[in-house]
Amino acid sequence: MLSNIRIVLVQTYHPGNIGASARAMKTMGLDDLVLVNPRQFPDPEATRLAAGAEDLVENARVVGSLGEALSDCMQVVGASARLRSLPLPHFDEPDAMARELVEHAATDPVALVFGRERSGLTNDEIRLCSHQVSIPANPEYGILNLSQAVQVLAYEVFKAWRQRPESGYRPQRPEEERAPSRDQLGHFHDHLSRVMRESGFLTQPHARTEAQLQALFARAQPSRKELSLLRGLLASLEVHLPEEGK
Template structure:
């Protein structure tokens, strides 16, 4: 960091709210290289979903001076466990999926949104397996998608390279944003993924109870999930929607 850059403890706190999640990493060396890529950009929160081998000497070796990131990394069994407390979860994908989730056309736009949310809440960027990335079910756990615009004739990035590119975008956005605590009431903040998932489950239950959906229809539910992801309701707005659903649910229960 240049000597003329002065950041407060609050600024550093924002970076600590930005999480990198690796899903089922096969080569432990990629975990170490990811830790090094993160530390060069000031990121420290690494969560691993079912890695093939961890802890591992190769991960520690390739982390070089970022062994603290490796040592503090958390291992969880599901992606839901990794991101349930996050308000914005961006799945890094080399290609657009059939799921109609909002997609950031440019990584810098994604980074700006993540940094804005990190003033108050946890956010995450999720990376998939080395060979085939994230599954559709895992993308569905995210609120947004992002792709790195590479050479269309040769767009292959290894895992640590992809982490480095997006981590650099995050750091650039963090440096460009104004310093200091921009206060925002809790009810105006974005809901966590856990809160959104509970809402989606509630919505699904009411749609089936009401007869709006009479048989399994994953595409309809995915489209509604995408609609609310694009709308980005606040916690207060989500609470209003849950209240509406609860009222409808009660009316349905009272029907003969």
């Protein structure tokens, strides 16, 4: 579904904005970038500011007109900082736009169109769109950089996609940040109990003390990395216990 969502940049002046927009896209799972008559491209600045999204920059398609960029799209949303006197449906909230765009992207290509850094989209270009969207901002200073606007709308699209049950989205957590298994917790509590006894903290079995400590760590919900640090601390303490205590 996300592969059906195209980002179109019209006559981008600064090549760095192309790279920064590609980076914004990639963080939100989008990879279809089309450039309409960019002033300067390819360019090292575009590659530099892509910062990990160089593949999107390298695979970007350059076309000669906005009509060519949109020829196969079922829905086209033009991003505009101001309302115009054209009778196009307008989304006042980006999240509403994103939900509808993602729904159409399930079956057909769709596009988000961004204009020039200084002047945005012309009226003729807006007429090639089926809808408009604005990003609500501070009325006293509502100017966003091109790549910032791409990031905001790309985020809304990604959010709308991942909230659909069929997306199957599950955030990936590094192994060390995952919750420990029951066996790992069990080994930790056994280790803790042994050190408490050998250090003299517990002079006799005391189930209540151990249960209270288990409850404390259950509330703390340590990650696997944190549990490993605690095990390392216990092991370090064991080294310094008197021989007779071992």
